[in-house]
Amino acid sequence: MLQRTIPLLILSASGLILILSYFSPITETWSEQVVSWFNILAGVAFVLGAGNLLAVNLEKISSKRPGWAYSAITLVSFGAMLVVGLSKWGAVPDAKHPDVHLAGSQDSTQAGYGWAYEYVLSPLTATMFALLAFYVASAAFRAFRAKNFEAILLLGTAFIILLVQIAAGAFLTNWIPEDSFFAFLRAESLKAIVTEVFQTAGMRAILIGIALGTAATSLRLILGIDRSALSKG
Amino acid sequence: MKQRNEQLPPGIRGFLIRMGQIDRRWIYLAVAVAIAAPMLTRLRFPEVPGRMAQATFNAIESIPPGSRVLIAYDFDPASAAELEPMANAVLHHCASKGHRIALMALWPLGKQLADDAIRDILLEYHPEKVEGVDYVQLGFKTGNEGVIKLMTTSIAEAYAADASGKPITQIPLLEGVRTIGDFQLIASISAGTPGAQQWVQYGDSAMPDAFKFVAGTTGVQSSQLLPYYPKQMEGMLIAIKGAAEYEMLVTEKYPVTRSADRLALGRERMGPQFVAHLLLIGLIVLGNISMLAARGWKGAAR
Numbered sequence: 001m002l003q004r005t006i007p008l009l010i011l012s013a014s015g016l017i018l019i020l021s022y023f024s025p026i027t028e029t030w031s032e033q034v035v036s037w038f039n040i041l042a043g044v045a046f047v048l049g050a051g052n053l054l055a056v057n058l059e060k061i062s063s064k065r066p067g068w069a070y071s072a073i074t075l076v077s078f079g080a081m082l083v084v085g086l087s088k089w090g091a092v093p094d095a096k097h098p099d100v101h102l103a104g105s106q107d108s109t110q111a112g113y114g115w116a117y118e119y120v121l122s123p124l125t126a127t128m129f130a131l132l133a134f135y136v137a138s139a140a141f142r143a144f145r146a147k148n149f150e151a152i153l154l155l156g157t158a159f160i161i162l163l164v165q166i167a168a169g170a171f172l173t174n175w176i177p178e179d180s181f182f183a184f185l186r187a188e189s190l191k192a193i194v195t196e197v198f199q200t201a202g203m204r205a206i207l208i209g210i211a212l213g214t215a216a217t218s219l220r221l222i223l224g225i226d227r228s229a230l231s232k233g
Numbered sequence: 234m235k236q237r238n239e240q241l242p243p244g245i246r247g248f249l250i251r252m253g254q255i256d257r258r259w260i261y262l263a264v265a266v267a268i269a270a271p272m273l274t275r276l277r278f279p280e281v282p283g284r285m286a287q288a289t290f291n292a293i294e295s296i297p298p299g300s301r302v303l304i305a306y307d308f309d310p311a312s313a314a315e316l317e318p319m320a321n322a323v324l325h326h327c328a329s330k331g332h333r334i335a336l337m338a339l340w341p342l343g344k345q346l347a348d349d350a351i352r353d354i355l356l357e358y359h360p361e362k363v364e365g366v367d368y369v370q371l372g373f374k375t376g377n378e379g380v381i382k383l384m385t386t387s388i389a390e391a392y393a394a395d396a397s398g399k400p401i402t403q404i405p406l407l408e409g410v411r412t413i414g415d416f417q418l419i420a421s422i423s424a425g426t427p428g429a430q431q432w433v434q435y436g437d438s439a440m441p442d443a444f445k446f447v448a449g450t451t452g453v454q455s456s457q458l459l460p461y462y463p464k465q466m467e468g469m470l471i472a473i474k475g476a477a478e479y480e481m482l483v484t485e486k487y488p489v490t491r492s493a494d495r496l497a498l499g500r501e502r503m504g505p506q507f508v509a510h511l512l513l514i515g516l517i518v519l520g521n522i523s524m525l526a527a528r529g530w531k532g533a534a535r
Contacts, residue, residue: 021386022439032390035383039376039391046375107348117345125311133509137264138257141516145524155517162514165452165474166507167278188283195459204460 253523289468298331372396
């Protein structure tokens with residue numbers, strides 16, 4: 001009852017209210033309530049996520065699995081940020097309430113949280129993302145080989161996009177008159193053909209498929225046909 | 234082709250084949266040089282604004298001064314290199330045009346990026362702007378698309394107060410604002426989910442004619458958003474190229490008297506992109522020549 005029926009009732013009622021709110025103004029305030037619950041639950045999910053992070057990494061450390069040292073670093077960093085953030089260590093006093101420490105701001109680098117964000121988190125995440133450039137170059141060199149027709153298509157498209165995304169594309173093709181038969185070979189036209197015709201057509205098909213799948217799955221959940229999300233049983 | 238390869242002198246063919254098996258560390262070194270050299274020399278190229286950048290510019294230009302604009306910082310520092318330049322340019326454009334700006338974030342670290350933008354763009358280039366009157370920082374709110382959905386019926390339900398804790402009922406900029414439909418334009422600078430796609434699906438679709446919607450996006454995410462342009466999204470800035478084109482349009486119309494470094498980041502970053510793309514093209518060509526040389530050799534061996 002507690003594990004399946006009540007959650008199913010909440011799920012079905014919430015789903016139906018959200019659908020009805022699109023069609024009837026009467027249910028609009030109900031939908032506000034449901035979405036507020038969702039947002040509160042999403043906030044609580046952060047706590048669950050933190051708990052899960054602790055459980056997974058502690059288990060890895062205690063069983064000394066390969067890479068356990070990384071888990072230790074993760075937990076130490078997590079704990080440090082949590083303590084620094086919640087205690088507002090080094091927070092800049094608020095102008096209106098200078099005596100209340102917790103009213104202070106920790107956005108600037110004077111505060112521990114702001115400092116860690118600016119000088120640790122930002123550079124680290126940016127570095128991880130920047131590494132992609134190296135991997136992409138290496139992968140392109142090895143994978144973009146004209147071995148068959150499909151590979152030639154992929155290669156050709158990559159070539160066009162790589163060229164038109166820089167000034168070289170315009171430089172190489174700007175001599176083609178805009179009103180000539182060959183105007184479609186100009187960089188901006190080639191880019192438009194690839195992105196706004198082929199890519200958009202493909203993505204629309206995928207998006208419509210996803211939307212139909214989402215609607216079908218939602219209906220199965222609301223009607224209680226699919227109960228896999230409710231409990232382990 | 235096989236015959237032609239077989240005619241290659243064995244030394245050249247062997248060299249080409251070896252080039253195809255080049256150690257990846259040499260490629261990494263080449264990429265590092267290709268990116269570092271233009272950065273150090275501040276290499277720049279002229280950009281020709283494309284249709285999407287022009288459409289974004291026109292969308293912000295077309296609404297009257299004093300209009301309310303909501304800018305959502307839906308990204309984090311990992312994508313800041315790609316998205317920060319366009320976010321800066323959009324903010325400067327809106328402030329220069331005299332729009333009243335609300336900033337918010339659906340990503341936890343987006344709030345800090347919006348704070349940086351207030352400090353580096355609004356307070357730097359528009360010191361006359363008053364907090365609460367000309368701009369307001371609403372901050373981050375958890376709930377992903379749920380926040381957008383809630384804001385279509387009641388902003389107060391999602392944001393009871395701004396980021397500094399001031400109740401939104403006491404903020405002059407938000408006087409009379411009940412839903413996102415009371416904004417004239419919404420811009421999402423988006424690196425993924427939740428982001429521009431969710432703004433279209435949950436915000437724009439709920440009130441299609443209420444506001445104009447423009448988006449700035451990473452190159453990777455752009456394919457997901459292209460189907461929404463130009464109907465649901467009036468303008469779209471794609472990656473650094475889009476940012477550079479848009480920056481040009483904005484700074485041409487609204488030049489700044491002080492150092493404009495923060496409004497030239499996109500154009501500055503096109504230099505490394507230019508050389509890196511040429512390197513990629515060169516590597517792909519080299520890889521294919523090497524493959525053809527190897528095929529010829531294999532064919533001859535058979």
